[in-house]
Structures are given as structure tokens and as C-alpha cells.
Amino acid sequence: MERQLEAVRRASAVVDVPGTPLSLRLDRAEVVADRVRLRWSFVDPEVLPGDRESHNRRIRGELEVPLSQAHDETASGWWADVQLAAARRYKQQIDADWSPGEPYVRRIWSVDEAWQALLDHLGRHADVHDDKGGIRVVRGTEQTTYRIDPADWAAYLTGPEAAESTGDGDIVPVGTPLSEGIPVWVADELLEVTGSWEPAVVELVNGELVGRDD
Numbered sequence: 001m002e003r004q005l006e007a008v009r010r011a012s013a014v015v016d017v018p019g020t021p022l023s024l025r026l027d028r029a030e031v032v033a034d035r036v037r038l039r040w041s042f043v044d045p046e047v048l049p050g051d052r053e054s055h056n057r058r059i060r061g062e063l064e065v066p067l068s069q070a071h072d073e074t075a076s077g078w079w080a081d082v083q084l085a086a087a088r089r090y091k092q093q094i095d096a097d098w099s100p101g102e103p104y105v106r107r108i109w110s111v112d113e114a115w116q117a118l119l120d121h122l123g124r125h126a127d128v129h130d131d132k133g134g135i136r137v138v139r140g141t142e143q144t145t146y147r148i149d150p151a152d153w154a155a156y157l158t159g160p161e162a163a164e165s166t167g168d169g170d171i172v173p174v175g176t177p178l179s180e181g182i183p184v185w186v187a188d189e190l191l192e193v194t195g196s197w198e199p200a201v202v203e204l205v206n207g208e209l210v211g212r213d214d
Contacts, residue, residue: 001036001067005029007075008038017080019087019100019174021045026082027060035064040082045094045170061089090171097184102175106159114154117181121190122146124180134201142198144211152204157186 012026023043030037041058048055063082087100109117122128122137129136134147159176179187189209193202199211 001031004075005031005036008036008078011076011079012082015083016172017083017087017101018103018172019091019098020083020172021086021090021170022172023058023170024083024086026079031067032064034067036067036078038063038065038078038082040086042086042090045090059089059093061085087171087174097188098174098176100174102177104159104173104175106161107157108159109154109157111150111154114157115150117157118146118148118153121180121182121187139198144194144198144200144202146202148202148204156204156207157183159183 008029009026015022015024021042025041026038027041028037028039039060039062041060044055044057044059051057063078063085065078065081084101090096091098091100119128119130119135122135125139127138129138134145137144137146177184182190190202193199193209193211197211199213201214202209202211204210
């Protein structure tokens with residue numbers, strides 16, 4: 001059994017499951033009765049009032065797996081399960097919208113594809129009119145015009161390179177699901193800019209959606 005424990009310790013040198021925090025480490029591997037207990041931790045991404053820039057606080061967890069007579073491949077599988085558990089815990093901690101374990105694949109949106117996705121998304125809950133002056137979205141007596149350049153919109157939806165996909169580089173690059181035909185983070189941005197009020201105009205300015213009364 002010591003061979004398997006040593007194998008999982010070796011496997012823990014690599015963090016490669018999508019969404020896993022790169023600060024993840026295996027703190028202890030031990031046999032408890034008929035199971036193997038793996039204790040792990042990663043740096044808490046949450047910054048609390050009074051924290052210094054480096055607070056060194058860690059989130060901890062453990063995973064227990066049935067004892068078996070398998071070899072190094074099983075130990076690697078244990079470490080993969082630890083990484084997935086840590087990725088889910090990290091996502092919960094920061095309330096992220098990506099999918100733990102789903103590999104990041106950069107999607108490049110064409111102008112036509114991106115524009116149609118926007119029309120379809122906006123048209124699910126309102127009447128949509130694609131006019132020269134922009135997309136008019138009518139909900140009852142309220143109307144919002146989306147004055148967005150189609151090419152800029154395609155660039156906005158297109159994902160970054162894998163190395164830049166996680167922003168500050170704290171996690172293994174991970175995939176983000178779609179929501180009603182567009183990336184879920186874009187759907188969230190659209191909801192944020194229109195959710196609390198009905199702006200007369202929505203524009204895409206310097207890569208940011210903004211709403212205003214006009």
C-alpha cells in the first residue's frame with residue numbers, strides 16, 4: 001500500500017484538471033481502516049477586510065477512496081478526483097460560472113454567428129427588431145436599443161487565448177458553458193446592464209457593456 005501512497009504523492013506534483021487552483025497541494029495521504037484518506041488544501045482566493053495582500057489562508061478538504069490493490073494508475077485517478085473536488089470548492093468560493101473539469105477550448109465567433117446569437121438571445125423574452133439604428137428590443141411599453149457594432153460584438157464573444165483565459169492565472173484553464181446561445185458570462189453582463197432598469201440604449205464601449213438613458 002505504501003507504493004500507492006507514494007504514487008499519489010508523486011502524482012500531486014502536477015495540477016492539470018480544468019478549474020483546479022494552481023495552489024492546490026496534497027497535505028497528507030494515509031490509510032484509515034479499509035480506505036485511503038487524502039487531505040488537500042489551496043490558497044483561499046477570497047480577500048477579507050483587513051487582509052494583507054498575501055494572507056496565506058488556505059481552504060482544506062479531504063477525499064476518501066476505497067482501498068484497492070491497483071497500481072500507479074489508480075493513484076493518479078485519486079489525485080484527479082482530489083483536483084476535481086478542489087476545483088468545485090474553488091468555484092463555490094468565488095461564485096464562478098465555469099464548469100470544473102471541462103477543458104478550455106477557445107471559440108472564435110464569426111460576425112454573422114455572433115450577431116445571430118445576440119438576436120436569438122434578446123428575442124427569447126421580448127420582441128426584437130434589427131434596424132439600421134441598432135437592435136430594438138420591445139417589452140410591453142419599454143424599449144431598449146442596442147447600438148453595437150457587429151464586428152466588435154464578435155470580438156467580445158470570442159474567448160481569449162488559453163494562457164489568458166483565467167484572468168489572473170490562479171487556476172488551470174477551464175471551459176465556460178453557454179446560456180441561451182451565448183457564453184454565460186456574457187449573459188450575466190447583459191442582465192446586469194439591463195436587469196435593475198430598462199436603459200434606453202445599450203452600447204459596447206472599450207470592451208464593456210454600458211447602458212444609458214438617451
